[in-house]
Amino acid sequence: MDLIRYSDLKRQGKWLDLLDPFLLSYSQIFFSKDRRVGALMFAATVIHPDLFIGGGIAVLLSNLFARLLHLSTEVIRTGMFGYNGLLIGLAFTYFFKPNLNLIIVFLPALFAIVLITAALRASLGYYFNLPVLTLPFLIVFFPVLAASKNIQGLVSNFNGVVPSVFQFSFPEIVTGYLKSLGAILFMPDVISGIILFAALLLFSRVATLLSFIGFAIAALLIRWVFHFPTEHLYISIGFNFILTSMAMGGVWFVPQKSSFLLAGFALLLCAILWAGSAELLSSLGLPVLILPFNLTLLTFLYAMSQRTLDGHPKSVDFESDTPESNLFHYQTRIMRFGSHFQYPISLPFLGIWTCTQGPATPPTHLAFWEHAFDFEVKESSGKSYRNEGQEVSDYFCYKLPVLACADGQIIKVVNYLPDNPVGEPNLKENWGNLMMIQHNPSRFSMVCHLAAGSSRFKEGDYVRKGDIIGLCGNSGRSSIPHLHFHLQATSRIGSPTIHSEFHEIILEGQAPLLLGVHVPREEERVRNLNRNQVVADCFSFPMGQKISLICRSEDRQWNEEVETSIDLFGHLCLSSLTHKARIRFENKNSLLVIYDFEGCHDSGLSILYASAPRVPYESTENLTYQDMLPLRHLLPGAKRVLSDLMAPFFSRKGVKMEYRCELREGELIVSGNSAIQNPPSYPSIETKAIFREGWGWVGSHLKCKGKKVEVIRLENRK
Structure with a gap:
């Protein structure tokens, strides 16, 4: 393959600037950013000329209106302003017969879609960190449907589009699934479903599996639990069950057993909302469409964002692509780094120190304070002092620098207690001289037994990882000079400790070993990396x-x-x-x-x-x-x-x-x-x-x- 010239790449980029907003408006319906998926979905509409023309024009005009309003070109390119317009174009040609009066209503509806999308992106995204979903489509299309009887020349077409001329003999369950899939683009027929199934399979195998689960649960609920209205049944299943299952199981949450279970609960709520909203909307002469999907997803996403621990299921708090890549992204970080923390924690000292007491070990690292470490400096022979070790100054670690383990704000400083004579701990001032740093709202680090007057920082100061915040001493409940370190979840001195780990540290042994994450054990000799310029x-x-x-x-x-x-x-x-x-x-x-x-x-x-x-x-x-x-x-x-x-x-x-x-x-x-x-x-x-x-x-x-x-x-x- 010859090397592509940069000028060719620039010309290719210009074509993509025009092509991406169009194709990605289609692929966004499946939560995809792949233009190939969009191309397949666009091709699926060809067999229904009215939908092909109506959807295509709607996407072009929506993106044009967004550009004329000087909205973000990057957001336009992702299809975020086009996919709600696409749904409007498809819905108009599905529910109404094309004529001049329809066009007169169609144009302002598309313009309103763009305005509402921009407004909701700013409000929902900024204040609640929630997606727009298809709320703009519902906000615009429900009033149009309700007012259709009062708009002259607007001819209803509630029987939908003309069925495909292609006939297939599949089992009823397969036919129902394919029709529900096709109905997501207002094409409830088998051939459209087959093409959209190919697009979905191209996008993600996990999303395809979730679509099966969503349809299966819908079929079971329809058969055994709920009496759903048969009008636009496939549209309701495709919009609300298939898309909800995909969104909850693999798009907004990392696909795992826990996210699949959460998707199951979301589908139950979606079914209740479908049954309830169908009863309410039918009195207004309106179909349910995709309303339960929006209500379910917004409820679950906002509720799950209030968790104190983002565990199982793990939300996708990184750039999302496909469910597979979401899982891969998450697993590679766990497998490779094993970190429980978003921000890394370094050892709070320079050089090689020995862990003399690790977590969950007597005499002091037990019960509420089990997650803690004591460190000293030792020779290769295991000796931690020179001379007889009768003076604090005999100990190798005494007055060595103590470092901030991560960026943060100092919120507690004790700096006045004298060092104890060797073997005479101060039992009244348990922690001795200390420094507590807040790294995030629920993570605080504390170093203790520091030398008196060794810190130049005061409460409220900000420190960076590696800053010298004090010197090792022998204050507080300490018989010999050493450094105590732990993490806790609150700012109160004496609070229970929490799990601690150190990142990118060297374990010294016969050969030095770099560890991405490590919890030091007793007698292990550890240090931070030494940068070589x-x-x-x-x-x-x-x-x-x-x-x-x-x-x-x-x-x-x-x-x-x-x-x-x-x-x-x-x-x-x-x-x-x-x-x-x-x-x-x-x-x-x-x-x-x-x-x-x-x-x-x-x-x-x-x-x-x-x-x-x-x-x-x-x-x-x-x-x-x-x-x-x-x-x-x-x-x-x-x-x-x-x-x-x-x-x-x-x-x-x-x-x-x-x-x-x-x-x-x-x-x-x-x-x-x-x-x-x-x-x-x-x-x-x-x-x-x-x-x-x-x-x-x-x-x-x-x-x-x-x-x-x-x-x-x-x-x-x-």
């Missing part, structure tokens, strides 16, 4: 830089161009300009972290992700660390589909990898091998990545199942 200079990713790559496997060769950018949410990205692929990464103070890879597996970025998912800016000899490569990336297409379907119910860990770094003549070489702890069925993997000082990434290779793929950087263009 020479190593850090090997990771240069200037914004807007374009890198040309040549990729080679055993049987073919291709070119690729990637660019450094920032996405809408402020994440640093390397995006392929020639393949649909992207990695998100972060250049932290002490290491490079590549969070995830998404897109075409032929991209050289997938090799970079596998060969250097995490690289410490440290050159210590024999430093090793482990990471996890998601197994999904290594599966062939058919097995990947099956894996996606099973993923919400059976979580499979990825391939455990062992990495080590070597700094050699201005180049950092990162070598990786699959660990021996992997199951025998897992593939054997070998990787290597090379980074050059002042230059950045220069190449990588991956060997998997005996096959090698190599990526080499050709040139650097800005």
Whole structure:
């Protein structure tokens, strides 16, 4: 494949600026951001010319009105202003016969849709962090339907569109599902349902499974519990049960067993709302349409946002794509980092310290205060003092700096208590001199037994991670100098402690081991990463830089161009300009972290992700660390589909990898091998990545199942 020129890419981008708002207006109905899904959904309307024309014109005019009003071009491009207009266009041609009078009502209705969408995005989004959903469609279309008898020349077409000429002989349950799926675009027939099923399958296998569940629950409730009105039955099932199941089970919540269960409860509420609203609206001569879906989703989303712990089900609080990618995004962070915290916690000291008392150990870390740590500095022999250890100044840790473990505000300071003589703890002032920092509304860190007068900070001051906030001492209930650390959920001194963990720390042993998350145990020697500027200079990713790559496997060769950018949410990205692929990464103070890879597996970025998912800016000899490569990336297409379907119910860990770094003549070489702890069925993997000082990434290779793929950087263009 020849390298695409930048001018060609710009022309392609202009076409996409015009095409995306149109196609994504269709795909948004399925919560998708894939223009291929939108193209299939648009194609499904071709068999019903009135809907094809009405829907297409409605999308074009909605996006045009949004542009004329100078609304956000980025939001317009995502289809957010077009999909409610699409529903208006489809509903008008489904419920009314096209004529001049219909057009006169149609145009202001579309303009109102755009205005209401903009207003609801600002109000619901800002004040309640809720989506607009299809409220603009209901707000506009219900009054139009109610007023239709008083609008001259508006001819009702309540029998709907002409059925498809194609006839299929499917079981009743299959026919009902396909008609309900097609009815989401006001086309309750089998052929439309088949095309939309293909679009849904292209979007997400998990969403497809959830659509089955939504329809099955609707069918059971209709048969055994509720007497629903038969008029527009398929539209009601498609809009309210299928879409609610998809939204709750995999779009707004990470697809897991708990989110599927939550979707089941949401469907029960949706059924009650359908039965109740049908009775109320029928007296006004109005159909239910998609009202229960909106009421159900807004109720659940707002209620779940009030939880004190965002656990099971886990809400999607990151950039959402497909249910599979939502689950993959969540699982890779748990598998790789294991963090229970959104913001990392560092060790509160410099150099190597020994944990002398860990969580849930006697004599003091028990009951309400079990989640705590005591640290001292010891020689390799285990001795913590010089001379006889009779004076506090004999202890290696005495008067060593104590650091802020994370950014925050100091809310409690005790700084006046004298150090105790060795062996004579102060039992009245239990915590001694202390510093408490608030990191978020429900997380506070506290360091205790500090030296008197050692802190220059006062209450109300803000500190950054790594700031020196005091010196280690022997105040309070302390017999020998040491540092006490714990986290708690409130600001009251003496409150129960909460789970504590440290991130990106080195466990010293026969060879230093970097751990993404660790809870130190007694007698473990730990430290933070030591940043080496020479190593850090090997990771240069200037914004807007374009890198040309040549990729080679055993049987073919291709070119690729990637660019450094920032996405809408402020994440640093390397995006392929020639393949649909992207990695998100972060250049932290002490290491490079590549969070995830998404897109075409032929991209050289997938090799970079596998060969250097995490690289410490440290050159210590024999430093090793482990990471996890998601197994999904290594599966062939058919097995990947099956894996996606099973993923919400059976979580499979990825391939455990062992990495080590070597700094050699201005180049950092990162070598990786699959660990021996992997199951025998897992593939054997070998990787290597090379980074050059002042230059950045220069190449990588991956060997998997005996096959090698190599990526080499050709040139650097800005």
